[in-house]
Every structure is written in C-alpha cells, then in structure tokens.
Amino acid sequence: MRNVFLANGTAMDRKIIHLDMDCFYAAIEVRDHPELAGKPVGVGGARHRRGVLTTCNYEARKYGVRSAMPTFEALQKCPHLIVMPTRFDVYRRESARIRNILYKFTSIVEPLSLDEAFLDLSAQEGEPVAVAKVIREMIRQQTGLTASAGIAPNKMLAKIASDWRKPNGQFEIKPEDVPAFMENLPVHRLWGIGQKTAKRLAGSGIQTCRQLQAYPRLQLYSWFGKFGLELFQLCRGIDERPVEPDRHRKSLSNERTFVHNLTSPAQCEGKLPELFEDLMQDLAKHDGKTKVRGVMVKIRFADFTRTTVERADLPLALESFRLLLHEGLQRKTLPVRLLGVGVRLDEPDESTDTQLEFDLA
Ligand code: TTP
Ligand code: MG
Secondary structure (H helix, E strand, O other), X not given: OOOOEOOOOOEOOOOEEEEEEOOHHHHHHHHHOHHHOOOOEEEEOOHHHOOEEEEEOHHHHOOOOOOOOEHHHHHHHOOXXXXXXXXXXXXXXXXXXXXXXXXXXXXXXXXXXXXXXXXXXXXXXOOHHHHHHHHHHHHHHHHOOOEXXXXXXXXXXXXXXXXXXXXXOEEEOOHHHHHHHHHXXXXXXXXXXXXXXXXXXXXXXXOEHHHHHOXXXXXXXXXXXXXXXXHHHHOOOOOOOOOOOOOOOOEEEXXXXXXXXXXXXXXXXXXXXXXXXXXXXXXXXXXXXXXXXXXXXXXXXXXXXXXEEEEOOOOOOHHHHXXXXXXXXOOOOOOEEEEEEEEEEEOOOHHHHHHHHHHHO
C-alpha cells in the first residue's frame, strides 16, 4: 500500500481489518437446527419470563426485530418469530475456533467480543482485501458461518467498513478515499458517540462529519471536554489507536449506561446488586473449569473519562465490588454515566493442551 498522508501529516498507511460475524448467535442456532433455515429466528429469553433477545437473524430484522429488544415486543413485530434459548458454551467454542483461524494470519489480533476482532497486517506484504476474503472463506468452511469484514487504515474506519456490506460482505476504505468517505458519514457512526451525544449534536444542526469538521477544537473541547479533542480527529477519519493483541487476557464483565447520570455514591451503590447478580449468572453459564483471579469495577464519568479499579486479593462478593466502587469514585467528583462490574479469569489455554499432547506422543 502506498504511503498516504492526510493534510495534517497523519500517516494513513496501516492495514487494519475488522472482522464481525453475521448475526452470530442466531447463525449458530440456524446452522445447528437446519429446519430453521430461511425463517425469522431470535435468540434469547422467553416471552413469559420477560426475556430479551440477544440477537436475531437477517430474516427477522426485516420485521424490525433487533438485538436487546424484549421478546414480547419482537413477537408483536414478527408473530412467527422463532425464539431459541441461548447456548453460551457453543458460542464460546465457535468463537475460539474463529480466533484460531485469525491467528494463522497474524499474532496482532485484538478480540473485541466473541464475534469481533481487529487484525493489524501493516507489517505484511500483500493486499489486506485478499487476506480478508481468505479469512472469511476459511471461517465459512470450518464453521459453516458467514462473516463480514472492513479494511481500512485505522480501527475506527475498519469497524465502520465491516458494517457496510453486511451480511457476508466486505468493504475497503482506501487511504486516499478517507476524506470523501467522511464527508457524508453520519456523526453517530463515529467511535464513542452514543445516542445522547448524537442528539446533542443534532440539536446544534450537526448530523454529518462534514458539518462537525466545521467546528474548531476549542468549541468541541468546551462541549465535550477531552473527548471533544478526540472527536476533532475522528470526524476527519483519523484514529491512531493501535491494535492491541490480547491473547491471554480473559475477563467477563457486565456494565450498564444509565439514562440519567448517577449523582451520588449511594445511587451508584444502589445499582451494584443487580449488576453483580447478572455477572454471577454469566459466570455460572461460563465453563466450569474457569477460575476467578480478580475482581474489578469500571466507572465512566459524565466527562466521558473512565477508570477501572481492579484487585486480585478480594473475594467474589458484592462487598468487594462496593469497596472498589468507592475507591473509583474518589478519583473524580463527577456524576457517573456508566458502571460495570467484572472478573479477571484464568482459563486453561486450549492450544497449550494440544501442544502437551504432541510432546507426550
Ligand atoms: P453483534 O456483532 O453486535 O451482532 P450480531 O453478530 O448478532 O449481528 P451483526 O450481523 O449485525 O454483526 O453481536 C454479536 C453477538 O453478541 C450477538 O450474536 C449476540 C450477542 N449480543 C448480546 O448478547 N447482546 C446485545 O445487546 C448485542 C448487540 C449482541
Ligand atoms: Mg456480529
């Protein structure tokens, strides 16, 4: 790839791929229950238990069914929707198989969730577009599932691009096309912009990145603090975050963004029992061989900064999260927009097991 620089001298010569499986949990359920092929399928909790869908396939999306939608609402939109229960052990297994495929192409893989990852191929010869095609084909052959990919000079653009030709497609944003691509991009596609920020911008008549580009750094800083400075870069298609390989870090967490910011420690504490309970449920579904080797609390403050407090010497108990919460809250006296509780996990490494068998043979 040619060395291309934006007007401000930012290098745009990285080769980043973002890979995202198509309707991951639903695709696995359809693969394992062939009678569901071609029918609208959701995955999640049952209606009578006030369940929520984790995701649904593209047939169901035609009816307006979406991830995180209450099952009763999904069934109102699509009465013949088939709702399958979740099977996290299967999703985790498929995720591990997919990850192993990715590691065949580079060790610089940053998994984002069970079904998404960034790859950095900058140091390699060859066209990342061709590599993405081969990866998607290998995934299809080995798992029977389809993936979409985005290819771009940075993480934010690669992630946006992987959505462009979904499902089962890929899209490249070439370095020289970045300025034109950004012009009409809606601001809500930018990394870090949620519904609330998008609304706030819309209130000032800002809907596209071109419109946002018209504002100086100082103005964005006065609106959003430090995040405003990032926004100044992001709306020009500049994102210098590295792909961070994360092969051995394993954690499980549960977090929530609140509609109204929490304004006191007592309010924050009041949210902990539910977060904790959900985390314990997730852990119970997790592979029994897993060991917890640390607890953590994540806080995002009203100015978009975040802090994580982690301890390896506290037991897995609500009281531990309470302690960590108060430690974190002391770092800033600002309202809180997001709270998360999580655990650091020790998992037996499958590839090491295989290696041992080889050695013994
Ligand atoms: P996504 O990649 O966001 O969604 P998806 O793979 O189902 O669909 P898409 O084709 O648009 O990529 O999430 C991956 C999996 O994570 C998804 O299959 C189910 C799970 N999930 C939840 O459990 N809760 C959620 O709110 C979301 C968005 C996803
Ligand atoms: Mg996906």
